[in-house]
Structures are given as C-alpha cells and as structure tokens.
Amino acid sequence: MDNFQRIMKALSKINNSIRFLKSIRVLIIFYLYSKEFLSRQNILKVSIFIFSTAFMTFKERAYS
Known part of the structure; x- marks a missing residue:
C-alpha cells in the first residue's frame, strides 16, 4: 500500500507539471500571435483570439 501511494503521488506530480x-504553451502561442496581430493592428482579431484562448483554457481546466 505504501508503494502504491508513492506511485500515485508521483503520477499526480507529473500530471500537475504537464498541466503547467x-x-x-498557451502563453507562448498567445505572445507570438499577439505580436503578429499587433504588427498588423488587427485589434478585433486579437480580442477574438484572447477570448477563444481563455475559453479553451477554461474548458481544459474544467474537464481535466
């Protein structure tokens, strides 16, 4: 039982680091896209992208 608990702890740590x-990754993608969009001054596209990224992150957290 002790070994089982250790394995479960290790798995949860791995899971947390994967989530991190x-x-x-989302932040890096967001940074690159915002640089690309702001150089073209497409404020509407930036706001749509921010909204969709936030929604995807929320969905990922809710169902994981």
Whole structure:
C-alpha cells in the first residue's frame, strides 16, 4: 500500500507539471500571435483570439 501511494503521488506530480507546461504553451502561442496581430493592428482579431484562448483554457481546466 505504501508503494502504491508513492506511485500515485508521483503520477499526480507529473500530471500537475504537464498541466503547467500546457498553460506555458498557451502563453507562448498567445505572445507570438499577439505580436503578429499587433504588427498588423488587427485589434478585433486579437480580442477574438484572447477570448477563444481563455475559453479553451477554461474548458481544459474544467474537464481535466
């Protein structure tokens, strides 16, 4: 039982770090897209992208 609990702890740590890396990936993608969009001054596209990214992140957190 002790080993089982250790394995479960390790798995939850791995799961948390994967979730953290996913959020970092979202931030990097958001940064690159916003640089691209702002250079063209498409404010509408930026706001749509921010909204969709926030929604996707919320959905990912809610169902994980």
